[in-house]
Amino acid sequence: MAGNTEPLSPRAKLAVTAGKAAAAVSRAAGRGSGSVIGGRVALKLDPDLLGRLAQHLDVILVSATNGKTTTTRLIAEALRAAGPVVSNALGANMPAGITSALAGGSDAKFGVIEVDEKYLAGVARDTTPKAIALLNLSRDQLDRAAETRMMAEHWREGLSGSKAVVIANADDPLVVWAASSSANVVWVAAGQAWKDDAWSCPSCGGVMQRPGDDWFCGQCGFRRPAPSWALNGDYVLDPHGSAWPIHLQLPGRANKANAATSAAVAAVFGVPPQVALERMYQVQAVAGRYDVVTFQNRELRLLLAKNPAGWLETFSLIDPPPTPVILSVNARGADGTDTSWLWDVDYTQLAGHPIFVLGDRKLDLAVRLEVAGLDFRVCETLDEAVQYAPPGRIEVIANYTAFQDLRRRVGN
Template sequence: MADSTQPLSARAKFAVTAGKAAAAVSRAAGRGSGSVIGGKVALRVDPELLARLAGHLDVVLVSATNGKTTTTRLIAEALRAGGPVVSNALGANMPAGITSALSGGAEARYGVIEVDEKYLTTVAEDVHPKIVALLNLSRDQLDRAAETRMLAERWREGLQDSKATVVANADDPLVVWAASSSANVVWVAAGQEWKDDAWSCPACGGVMHRPDDTHWACGECGFGRPAPTWVLSHGQVIDPHGSAWPIRLQLPGRANQANATTAAAVAATFGIHPQVALQRMESVAAVAGRYDVVSYQGRDIRLLLAKNPAGWLETFSLIDPAPAPVLLSVNARGADGTDTSWLWDVDYTRLAGRPVAVIGDRRLDLAVRLEVANVDFGVYDTLDQAIAQLPAGRIEAIANYTAFQDLRRIVGN
């Protein structure tokens, strides 16, 4: 367990109080949870507050392009077998949101923190994590995020002097290159379905060879896949001793099994047995509204989040078989990234043969993409209009970040 720190100073206590007050005002005004504005106010009062709040915690940082919110939740549930946990469960993953979350963790033993890819090294410098979990890197928010190799290089530089144990996905070349600078790495064979950002070697720029879905190596410099000690295989976690532990999640899909495998590896570093960790993960039915099935206008609607090409690819593997109706919603607000060119990287031909309804701020951009993919669809101004035109059956609603939040507000989730 982390060493105890001195009690918070008067300034730090005032910063926490001011942040909570600002968050309460934001919630009362109907502007969301208030976690971000609360954290911003608190850090303005005490710029060192994040480090102070994390001082007594065993901190786990989780970063990735996809899956970090769910993996954070799974790790938090597993670690509760060892003591109280504080976590940014709602996904506010930049310093302000993290500060706000940790302000409620005075009695916690563990801090399980999701971190935006751009802020990983900055946050790590403040909180001195015991574990850093790295899941994947792919293109996302092209107007604000750095090119994927640049992000990997930033991670690599930030981790090379860290004392943290890095739990990293051995199947993502960018993650492997970033994690390889660390002195202590636990490799997890979690898989990588989206490969379009990993065809060139991050070490030398050479062509990456993939003889099968498992192995990869650079043909120029020899940089290649490390041998994993934790493996996801046929719905089971294989631990470093070769023992197999079944995954029985309520959350759907192979991607969530991969998230659970990483979570089990993280929990094991704190002495929590894989069987115990995986059993605790079974209680997670939804994560911040994701995967929830809601009733609205007499219809069952399953809410699915897909923020980038890799996320859409994983989500398509989850939806009910054709001809189940599908609702698509895309925005391009600040939290989404304003560049929608990524729509052309998504294989929407997977929706062929289904009734498809399109809504959202950028519904016309999406309509053009679907037209090119030869997918039949209708464009609607509102959710209610779309539902009225979709045939019977559970509706699979797939939306990017702010569009997903819009849907949750409309359906009361």
């Protein structure tokens, strides 16, 4: 199924070499992986490089508000059963980071690429994907991202006419609206815990009816499509009605949903569900997420939550009270500088947990917890929070840059 394999032009080769050199300099200077700066340099020298690097690959794009890094990793593991894979495994998901990742995969058969929601249409245009996985859409980075209905419209327009097989979550009305412009859609019943961004119909604006697990618009008839794949407890149901057990080292229902979608993607490329799901068991952590680390003679589990939907899923993962919980929130560029989303999170679910608060915006979070009627302690550092935490494993929940700060502090 792979496309044209004509060799890279001299200009493209120069761009790849220069990009790798820039990335190496960045790494040597201690400024991270260098993938973004390397990709930017390469694209400056050859603006069409992303398309050139993708031309010999079966490309799979993964986009969503939550879960795209983990799902990208699960799909990549599953597809390795059918051939070598190149992937942006560290989550650099804009064109520069994607270009850097593909530049390192000249022998690969599959390119499994996580894509930021805003860039999905453009990356799809450049890479001519064979498959596109759409997981969910919810509010995120309020200062940067469009309102969710506008994002769904952007996807819908961008994917119209695409020849890709679109694997989409039938339980998210915004995703269904976006995917419905595509000619070839595989629907997966992956669930939707967070519904606060999908009460109005994306098609006509009417009020969405939600009896049980179903949904439909009472005004225009837009409704949940019949899924051919489904998550059912600890099993994936395939289109033939067979139930395949999900065995993951990653916790929580959301990751089972990610595995169900990943199995549906793998099947497009001929990897059977049993093989795909067995391979997914290899994934223990994803870019530090879910890692359990030892710090100051205490066990800490590191959990990432970037927006209300993500926090809701994360609360369902943590050990019950009186397990201590550390919460850390920043509002830097990569997080979004608007923290008003904190008011959409139901922090009363943390009642009974000793809570410790840190991060650049610890006072914003403290006000939110005060209003929720919770007991908490504001701390200046992770070290201080761990020192005050009562015995037992500590659950640490942080948004994006706060999570990176914590990983650096614990040496992860």
